[in-house]
Amino acid sequence: MRAGLLQKSNILELKLSWRVGNREGENNDESVLGGLQPHPNLKTLQISGFKGKSFPSWFSKMSGLNNLTEIRIERCKECEQVPTLGHLPHLKNLYLVRLENVKSIGSSFYGSRSSNTRIAVFPALERLELLNMSKLTDWLEAELMPNIELMPNIATENRRVSQELVVAAFPCLEYLKIKDCRQLTSAPSHFPCLKELHIFQVDSGLPLASICGIKLNSLERLTIDGVEGLKCLPDWLFRNNQNLSKLKICDCPNLVHLVPCLEGGRTALRELWVSYCSKLRELPDDLHALSALEILSISSCPNLKSIPYPHETHNDDDGEQLLSGLSCLRRLSITYCRGLTDFAIENMIESCAPSLEKLELFELTSLKMNTGMLVGSLQEMPRLSRWKIGDVEMKMTSKQWTVYGLTHDTYSMTVVGAIMKASSTKSLCRLELHGTKHSGGLPDQLQHHTGVFELRLWGFGEIEELPECLFGNNNTFSVLYIQSCKKLHRLASKEAMLRLTNLTHLFIDNCRLLNLNTKRGGDSEWHKISHIPRVTVDGRRIRTNARGKKS
Structure with missing residues (x-):
């Protein structure tokens, strides 16, 4: 089958979609897709519902499609491998969705684009999403060039050059989302520009640990939801990522504590959200040092016992004592933490009252609160727009x-x-x-x-x-x-x-x-x-x- 797309240079966006449902006895998807090779001018490509087991050669290697900036491949349930995409020089957005038979993303995914002694893999990619890939277990690093010592026939001069080759994987990637890949147990560790990371419904904590490894220092937003294997965040997370401004953790049943210390995040972290973490027992001791924090929301952590908040003061320029603490806090919400017993809420309210816009404290059945003081503090909250206590x-x-x-x-x-x-x-x-x-x-x-x-x-x-x-x-x-x-x-x-x-x-x-x-x-x-x-x-x-x- 030939549709003549290869000659249609004016087509810049192309969506190829197969009917969803039972199509047994009529599956000629591979030959159909083989005849739909587009013109090299194409910029956006979407493939949906393809039921072939393998992609045709033009698609599996994206032959000649160097102008592509966005690719979306979804509901290709029979495919066992993703195409080779890493060599595309202008690809900025990539979405892999419901490729339910793909078990591994490895060397065939990356390809290479070489410049002197540097290999650029996904040189322009800014956004990558892996969604609903139920059998995916391994997402491997981009491979280095073969070891020169195992290639004795290569000239000595060429060996020296080859030994200097390096791989630059995802040099521009800023946004990464992984969702409903429950069996995933590994992920790359080299993301030099990553700013946003969102991981949902991944049972193992290893992919998160790898991505947030010691090399990562550019992260600004992190969302973790439904990662059962997560027990704590890496110790170096805040120290290495001093621009991390938003951290959201939800439904991590084995999370015991966040990090021992928030050092590094004290002047950058603006939002901290923690919910449905049934084993969480305490928050970091230096929570009060988050001088830029604007939102603190802790909900449905039934075993949380302590939220440290000391009553500390410091001297201002005129020598007067001021209360240290969360002086920028706009929203404070502590709810459904029925085991909480140690929380000097009055100290926190006192330090953040001038900036506070929303206050919620309810279903804290084990906590003794000075409600008279809290009610009286209304006069000290000129910006307050919402309050719920009890x-x-x-x-x-x-x-x-x-x-x-x-x-x-x-x-x-x-x-x-x-x-x-x-x-x-x-x-x-x-x-x-x-x-x-x-x-x-x-x-x-x-x-x-x-x-x-x-x-x-x-x-x-x-x-x-x-x-x-x-x-x-x-x-x-x-x-x-x-x-x-x-x-x-x-x-x-x-x-x-x-x-x-x-x-x-x-x-x-x-x-x-x-x-x-x-x-x-x-x-x-x-x-x-x-x-x-x-x-x-x-x-x-x-x-x-x-x-x-x-x-």
Whole structure:
């Protein structure tokens, strides 16, 4: 079969795709692909669903296709070898996906491109992804030239030149991703420019150890997910890679500790994420020295016992003592670590309060926290936009604060009181309070706030009557929402509602026991709100008796 692609010089991108599914009895894929050799001008090539056991000669060696910049080979389930690609001078992106019968990537993959005494392998490659290769066990180094001592017939002068030959493998590779190659046990160790490494679902820890070997010194981002054999990171990881800014580790069940020391990463590491590492027991002692750290997130590590954080100070230029620590931290999230007992959270909060934007501390059942101090520290967090401690969660912007999970216990009320105090000097326009199905009351502190323009009450499941204190003389809000308070059947008194002289908009939704029949009599609460200019119930606006006010 010949399609004449070799003569079509204007084709720069080519995708050859075979139908997925059972094609028994009609597999002539090898001869079909053999007749589809493209013109050398081709820049992008994608092969998908090819079911031949071997590639035709033009494809296996990429004969004459030196202008290729991107290759994607996927779902070629019968192929046992990948093509020779290392000699392509302009190849920048390579994706090998679901080559489920390939067991080894070795010398045939690399080829060579020689210049004097230097052999460049994949000389321009910047991005490489190996995905869903279920039988792949070995990814070998690029081989050196044959040993000259085993070649006695080569002239002495040529021997001296040959002995100086070196292999430059992946000299430009910056991004490497390996995913769902569970049987992989080896990988190359020479990646002189690698900046991003992402390894997912690889059972053995050896490929990671090889790639992150002593030679690697350019890494900036590292993601490790589902590597069962990983027990700890290489000791030299931070010391050698002093530009490493993001480290994310997830679902490594045998990880016991990260590294003994974070030296080298103290001024570069900005994000540290660790989750679902069931054997992790402690974090490095010098965690507090990560002066550039902006995000610290530790979740679902049930055996984590200790997060070291000493109370240390240093002198500034004026001789005043300042608290050392994570002074750049924007997000702190420690959750579902039920074995955590040793963590001076108050010290950490004190050192990072001015920069903190998000704080989450919950499901820490073994940790004793000074919740009063934490709540009180709200006033020291001018940038805070989200907070969750225990069952209470808050989201804040410069104009709106939203509180979730309120009950009528002391802690919930203390949180709301701290909100009122912390926001008293701010131009807070909207306050949302979200209760639970067990919430039966509202915070008394609401009556003392004068700056709220809009108040929203959601989901207070046990509240039956709006309390009088909500409508104190100092309240100035002009918009009130009441939603999903399923047992609410009585508003505050008529007198209390009249005290809300600025209230112009009332929205009530999904409060089915509340009778707002506009006809007087019975147990209708309508007369209490009929003076409000604009009333909307379950999405429908109702005409009121208001006069002389804009609605």
